[in-house]
Amino acid sequence: MFDLTREMLSYPFIVRAFVVGTLVALCAALLGVSLVLKRYSMIGDGLSHVGFGTLAVAVALGLAPLSVSVPVVLLAAFLLLRISENSRIKGDAAIALISSSALAVGVVVLAMTVGMNTDVCNYLFGTILAMKKSDVTLSICLAAAVLALFVLFYNKIFAVTFDEGFAKATGTRAGVYKMLIALLTALVIAVGMRIMGAMLISSLVIFPALSAMRVFKSFGRVVVCAAILSVVCFYLGLLASYTYNTPAGASVVLANLAAFLVFSAAGQARRLIA
Amino acid sequence: MAADTKEILRLENLSLRYEAAAGWAVKGVTLTVDEGDFLAVVGENGSGKTSLLKMIAGLTPPTEGRVVFENLRACEVGYLPQQTAVQKDFPATVTEVVMSGLLNRKGFPAFYTKKDRETARAHLERFGAWDLRGESYRTLSGGQQQRVLLARALCASEKLLLLDEPVTGLDPNAAAELYDILADLHTRGMTILMVSHDVDGAVRRASKVLHMDTAPVYYGDAEGYLKRGGFHV
Structure with missing residues (x-):
């Protein structure tokens, strides 16, 4: 496996995908714990679809993909959080509506400009060929920001995730922290989308948190486990993709699925023994 | 503790309407809570008890009126909310x-x-x-x-405790235990404001009672409330 890794990393484009993917996987897992526990998983899904739509528009207009998708996805995060908090409109239905609309816009725009070809497939399911030097720089900055904010505000994030009412009543500005998490998630998704694909990126947010929760019972351990698991699964998925010539994004998701099944079984076994 | 009672919380014509078209959820609650009071807020379901507490805790902005804290910062409240669905499956020690x-x-x-x-x-x-x-x-x-x-x-907070239906879902023993804890805290000078549909249990421990039916129906000391044999509208 060591030799295989060395061989794989002798390709510069794989190195770039490896760096960006690892950092995105790490950040997505950290933010994912809070999103999953707050029942906001759908936001990740909605954001990735909006990201796809804006990516398509950017390509059609000949603009740099991230310069268009980052601001739009940030705006979408703001809106989606508002929608899911407002119980008067059906939050999940509204998000599904926005998701599929953005996806449809993206597909139509792409079909009208570049034609329906493998490009569309790349956007939907990801490609590791897409990463440029600037993406590597951006993802390093992003990961540094997410890590720093997560560590500095860790206790507040726990309080807001566990009991928003109590956090608010005792003077924590819960809305600010929730918005921060949603906006950072939007950035992570915008950066990671092109490797993982618009259809698959939200699994990086959801899977590691769910797997870690099968086994661990403290918030701190769930966070650490999700982060490590996410990075390991990304690496294994990339390795499998290289070895068996399978699509990278889908391979990473399958690695996460395998981890989830293993962790579920371990959690069950632990409960039976205890 | 000082001999004269110190005001800790004042509600001035506190009213809430969730939507402009809807009726009042809480109407015109004016009262003061002194240091060391144990105020039980009772009433039927939908009588505005929890809405009142949420306004005091700063979770819901009042439509009219205001909440004033004296000798206390607004965030210096201990709040025991109703359990949320999120917490039932939350990994936390x-x-x-x-x-x-x-x-x-x-x-x-x-x-x-x-x-x-x-x-x-x-x-x-x-x-x-x-x-x-x-x-x-x-x-x-x-x-x-x-x-x-x-x-x-x-x-x-060591000063003011807001409790929202603390005995809901507890078996009688656990409920009695919780009431004992609250009574003990009260004798040590803690100010307690408790919302409960368990009228008997709550009023027996409280020093003051507020009976809500959107607007206050009874507000006064617990003895007076018990003497009237509760309050039915």
Whole structure:
């Protein structure tokens, strides 16, 4: 496996995908714990679809993909959080509506400009060929920001995730922290989308948190486990993709699925023994 | 404690309407809570008890009127909310939950110190919950969960405690135990404001009673309330 890794990393484009993917996987897992526990998983899904739509528009207009998708996805995060908090409109239905609309816009725009070809497939399911030097720089900055904010505000994030009412009543500005998490998630998704694909990126947010929760019972351990698991699964998925010539994004998701099944079984076994 | 009673909380014509077209959920509540009071807020379901408490806790902005804290910062309240669905499947240890009560007195960055750990320990020991510190919150019994949340509330404030239906879902023994804890806190000078549909249990321990039916129906001392044999509208 060591030799295989060395061989794989002798390709510069794989190195770039490896760096960006690892950092995105790490950040997505950290933010994912809070999103999953707050029942906001759908936001990740909605954001990735909006990201796809804006990516398509950017390509059609000949603009740099991230310069268009980052601001739009940030705006979408703001809106989606508002929608899911407002119980008067059906939050999940509204998000599904926005998701599929953005996806449809993206597909139509792409079909009208570049034609329906493998490009569309790349956007939907990801490609590791897409990463440029600037993406590597951006993802390093992003990961540094997410890590720093997560560590500095860790206790507040726990309080807001566990009991928003109590956090608010005792003077924590819960809305600010929730918005921060949603906006950072939007950035992570915008950066990671092109490797993982618009259809698959939200699994990086959801899977590691769910797997870690099968086994661990403290918030701190769930966070650490999700982060490590996410990075390991990304690496294994990339390795499998290289070895068996399978699509990278889908391979990473399958690695996460395998981890989830293993962790579920371990959690069950632990409960039976205890 | 000073001989003269010190005002701690004042509600001025507090009213709430969730939507402009809807009727009032809470109408015209004016009262003062003094230091050391134990105020029980009772009434039927939908009488505006919890809405009233949420306005006092700062979770719902009032449509009219205002909440004024005296000798107390607004965030210096210990709040014991109704359990939310999220918490039923939440991976968190008792220690993690209780420590989060200390955040209101932390600046930035909010990291816990050794002293914070000792404070949390003292409150857990007080309720005989120190042995549970490593346990997962979601695996505790209802009574244990309430004691943990009470310890968290006390970490947030030693002065004013707001309780929203604290005995709901508890078996009679656990409920009695919780009432004993509250009575004990009250005798030590804690100001308590408790919303409950368990009228008998709540009024017996309280010093003052507010009976809500959107607007206040009865507000006065608990003895007077008991003498009237409750209040039925």
